[in-house]
Amino acid sequence: MSRWIPRLRAGWDRFWFAPATPENLGFCRLLFFAGVLVFTRRDYSALAGVSAVFWKPIWWFRLLGFPQPSRELLETLQVIWRLALAASCVGVWTRAATAVSFFAGTYLLGLQYCFGGSNHAKIIVVWAMASLAMSRCGDAWSVDRWVKARRGSPEPAASGEYRWPIRLVWVAMACAFFAAGISKLRHAGLAWVTSDTLAIFLVRSNYPLIRDANPPMFDWGLRLARHEWLCRALAAGSLAIETLFPLALFSRRLRPILVAGALLMQLGITAVMGPNFDVFIWSYIFWVPWDRIAGWVRGSKSGWPPEPVVARGRRLAVGRDSASIAGD
Amino acid sequence: MRIPRWLPVVLFGVAIALLWTIVEVVAPAAIRSAHSGRGPLALRNALSGRDVHPASHYVAVWRHRARPAAVAVTVVGLVAATLSSVAVRRRIARALVPRAGSPAASLPPPGRRAAVTCLALGFAGGSLIELAIDPPYRGEHWPFSQYRMYSETPRRSPLVGRRLFGVTAEDPAREIPLQGAYIRPFDGPRLAISFDRLDQAPDRERLLTAALADCLRRYELRRARGAHAGPRLEALRLYRLTWNVDDRASTRDSPGKELIWEVQASNPPTRSR
Numbered sequence: 021m022s023r024w025i026p027r028l029r030a031g032w033d034r035f036w037f038a039p040a041t042p043e044n045l046g047f048c049r050l051l052f053f054a055g056v057l058v059f060t061r062r063d064y065s066a067l068a069g070v071s072a073v074f075w076k077p078i079w080w081f082r083l084l085g086f087p088q089p090s091r092e093l094l095e096t097l098q099v100i101w102r103l104a105l106a107a108s109c110v111g112v113w114t115r116a117a118t119a120v121s122f123f124a125g126t127y128l129l130g131l132q133y134c135f136g137g138s139n140h141a142k143i144i145v146v147w148a149m150a151s152l153a154m155s156r157c158g159d160a161w162s163v164d165r166w167v168k169a170r171r172g173s174p175e176p177a178a179s180g181e182y183r184w185p186i187r188l189v190w191v192a193m194a195c196a197f198f199a200a201g202i203s204k205l206r207h208a209g210l211a212w213v214t215s216d217t218l219a220i221f222l223v224r225s226n227y228p229l230i231r232d233a234n235p236p237m238f239d240w241g242l243r244l245a246r247h248e249w250l251c252r253a254l255a256a257g258s259l260a261i262e263t264l265f266p267l268a269l270f271s272r273r274l275r276p277i278l279v280a281g282a283l284l285m286q287l288g289i290t291a292v293m294g295p296n297f298d299v300f301i302w303s304y305i306f307w308v309p310w311d312r313i314a315g316w317v318r319g320s321k322s323g324w325p326p327e328p329v330v331a332r333g334r335r336l337a338v339g340r341d342s343a344s345i346a347g348d
Numbered sequence: 349m350r351i352p353r354w355l356p357v358v359l360f361g362v363a364i365a366l367l368w369t370i371v372e373v374v375a376p377a378a379i380r381s382a383h384s385g386r387g388p389l390a391l392r393n394a395l396s397g398r399d400v401h402p403a404s405h406y407v408a409v410w411r412h413r414a415r416p417a418a419v420a421v422t423v424v425g426l427v428a429a430t431l432s433s434v435a436v437r438r439r440i441a442r443a444l445v446p447r448a449g450s451p452a453a454s455l456p457p458p459g460r461r462a463a464v465t466c467l468a469l470g471f472a473g474g475s476l477i478e479l480a481i482d483p484p485y486r487g488e489h490w491p492f493s494q495y496r497m498y499s500e501t502p503r504r505s506p507l508v509g510r511r512l513f514g515v516t517a518e519d520p521a522r523e524i525p526l527q528g529a530y531i532r533p534f535d536g537p538r539l540a541i542s543f544d545r546l547d548q549a550p551d552r553e554r555l556l557t558a559a560l561a562d563c564l565r566r567y568e569l570r571r572a573r574g575a576h577a578g579p580r581l582e583a584l585r586l587y588r589l590t591w592n593v594d595d596r597a598s599t600r601d602s603p604g605k606e607l608i609w610e611v612q613a614s615n616p617p618t619r620s621r
Contacts, residue, residue, distance in 0.1 A: 027441065036464060037455050066533035069569075071562035073555050074542050079489050130490060136538035136545075137486030140493035147471055147491065154463060181456050184464050191468060195475040200495035202479060206416060208501040219595075220502045226597040227507055228525070242597055295497070 035269075036187055037180025043311040045182045046111070046160030049152055053109035053121065055302035056145055057102065064128045065094035070135055077134040089131070100124055108152070111162020115153075122146075122153040140196070141296065144303045147192040155185035187269075189306040194266040196300075197282060201262030218255040219245040225293040234294040241292035258285055279307045360429050364422055371414045376407045416482075486541055505593035510543045510608065511536075512563060515583040517613075523585065529576035530567055539563075543586060547608060560584045560611040568613070585610045 068091035075088050089097075101124035107117035126146050133139060158164045159176045169175070204212045211217065222241035244250060261281045268278040283304055286297045382391040383403035392398075395406055430436050455461065478492040485496045512526040527536045534542075546555040564584045570576055590604040 024441075031443075033455060033461075036468070037461070063533065069566065070533065071558055073546065073558045073562070076542075076545070126491070132533070133490050136534065136542035138488050138490040138493075139486070139538075140488065140490075140495055140497070143491045143493055150467065154467065179456065181460070188464075188468060188471070192471060195472060196493070196495055199475060199479050199493065200497070200499070203482075203494050203496045203499035206419065206482070207496070207499045209415070211501055212499070215501060216504070217501050220504050221498055223504075223593060223595055223597060224502065224507060227591055227593065227600045239597075242595070245595055 033180075036184040038183050039178040039180055040182040040186075041178050041311050042156070042160035042176050042182045043314060044309065045155065045157050045185055046162060046165070047310040047314075048186060048306050049111070049114075049118075049157040050109055050161050051305045052148060052152070052303070053105050055299060055305075056121075056125070056149075057105045057109065059299040059302065060125075060129070060142070060145070064098045064131065065091050067131055067135060068094050074135045076136070078130055078138060081130065081134055088134075094128075094131075097124055098128060101128060111158045111164050114158025114162055114164050115156075118149065118153040118155075118157065122149040125149055142299055144189070144192055144196065144300050148189045148303060148306070151185040151188040156181050157185060186306050189303060190269055193282075193300075193303065193306075194269055197262045197265035201259055201265075204259055205263070213252055213255045213259055216248070216251070218258075219248065219251040222251070222292060234296050236294040237291045244292065254288075257281070261285055275307075279304065356432070357429065360425060364425060367418055367421060371411070371418045375410055375414065379403060379406045379410055416480075505591070507589075507591040507593055509589055510540055510547060511587055511589050512539065512543070512560075513585045513587060514564075514567065514578070514581040515585060517580040517582040521582065524578070526563070526567070526584070529570070530578050531563065532566075532570065532575070547586075553609075556586065556609040557611055560586060560609060564611060564613055581613060583610055583612045 068089055070088075072088060077086065100120065104117045104120035104124060107113060108121045126149070129142050129146065156176075159182070208215075208217060222245040225236050225241055226239055228235065244254070261278060264274075265278050265282060268275045283301065286301055289295055290297055290301075378387060378391060379395070380403045381387040382395055383398055383406060385392065456464075474489075474492040478489055478494045482494055482496075483489065485500075488494060488496075512531065513523045514526050514530070515521050515523055531539055543556075543559065546552060546559055549555050561584075564581060567576075567578065567581060567584075571578055571580065585607060586609045588606040588608055590606070592599055592604075
């Protein structure tokens with residue numbers, strides 16, 4: 021047992037804190053906050069005008085004693101949130117802007133679920149904003165970095181600080197898919213695959229006013245539902261991707277298969293069943309090794325950059341022009 | 349005497365098969381038997397309210413409680429059986445040792461590491477607790493969730509739901525379904541959940557009247573502001589819709605409608621705040 025604990029600690033530290041260049045995290049920050057700005061555009065202040073009979077606060081609103089807010093408060097808060105999101109996106113006062121984005125965003129997103137039940141579609145936004153707010157995500161691809169560079173500040177070296185925020189989003193997505201798979205096994209068992217469950221959901225999605233989500237983009241679900249074997253195969257594939265998705269955290273070989281499979285699954289669900297995974301799908305940007313792509317674009321003549329090679333047990337020194345390790 | 353290596357595996361497999369047979373076959377059969385007045389007295393006494401609930405209700409309750417426990421026992425057993433293999437333990441140990449070519453950890457200060465660990469464990473722990481307590485769909489402890497959407501085994505037909513319709517101030521009046529821009533800041537499913545809750549409340553008449561009047565007021569306010577291009581409404585009706593589903597969705601435009609509640613536009617719309 022005594023030799024396992026140091027190994028587990030070392031494995032834990034390597035998972036979260038293996039050194040990475042700041043480029044990947046910085047570019048993910050830029051894209052992510054731009055996506056949040058687009059996908060959460062709505063007038064939250066309208067919630068202030070809803071009758072109190074609809075008010076059913078979620079657990080932490082009840083715990084903290086938050087009342088139904090006034091229109092003035094919401095109008096102010098949503099302006100602050102939008103400014104903070106924009107500042108987080110371009111990287112102006114990044115630490116403060118990401119922190120404000122997290123607190124204001126969590127409140128506003130949570131508020132809409134105080135009127136008629138919660139929804140898990142935007143949970144990923146909260147956890148991604150939390151990890152970015154705690155991180156040094158403004159050290160690349162930001163106005164802050166540009167200002168520092170003009171003042172002669174050296175470029176930040178590779179560090180574990182640029183690895184863990186991305187890994188936290190990976191873990192959040194893995195937990196979401198794993199929980200979805202376990203929920204299916206728990207409530208329906210293998211009958212979720214072996215019965216007509218998926219076919220029934222495909223047909224139900226085409227009934228207006230009764231579905232759980234938006235209307236489907238196409239009526240292909242009705243055609244799919246007529247093929248029993250195809251529905252069962254799709255159900256088995258979906259269940260396999262969901263329950264096995266945590267392996268993408270650890271296995272380099274399985275990662276592209278599981279991540280691409282999950283993305284295709286969600287796009288398919290949106291097309292034939294209707295649920296809108298907009299910001300969740302946008303969060304797949306955290307799986308893309310942007311710095312490797314940037315390296316490939318910059319040195320396209322020499323092709324894909326090589327993987328870094330380090331001696332066992334020694335700290336890796338990764339310079340600006342060296343290869344990325346973000347996808348490890 | 350040496351125990352063959354396959355024997356524990358076979359015994360484990362038999363034990364798990366036995367466990368699931370009890371959960372899925374034996375116990376439900378015993379419950380059905382007790383429900384019909386046969387079997388052990390203790391079990392018959394345990395089924396309180398037999399006159400009210402059918403046997404399938406007790407079987408469903410049993411399965412809801414027993415399945416998670418059986419899954420937990422199976423998973424723990426599988427993990428223990430897997431870890432009992434020397435080869436597996438060696439492979440895990442090898443996996444925990446850094447490979448040549450994998451970057452060594454570049455550790456931030458202990459305080460930062462502790463903060464990251466707290467955030468990661470907080471999220472993972474909250475998600476696992478949510479999965480374990482399994483709250484009702486849309487009753488999750490946001491921002492944690494058990495991601496239950498589409499996890500149930502649905503019945504094919506009929507589909508039933510409460511939905512809102514507006515009665516236009518035209519001659520002749522017509523009913524239009526209220527969705528999208530007509531019901532902002534709600535969306536259809538969330539508004540339906542609210543009406544489900546209000547319709548089942550003890551003082552449903554007061555609550556439904558207030559809720560429908562509020563929806564009508566917001567509709568007209570938004571119409572006056574040009575937020576949507578819907579017609580003027582003189583009333584709002586809440587219906588229980590029932591569809592007999594077929595595989596081609598040919599009945600989607602012809603649900604059965606049962607009126608639950610109605611409010612008339614007696615007063616001009618006013619701002620509540």
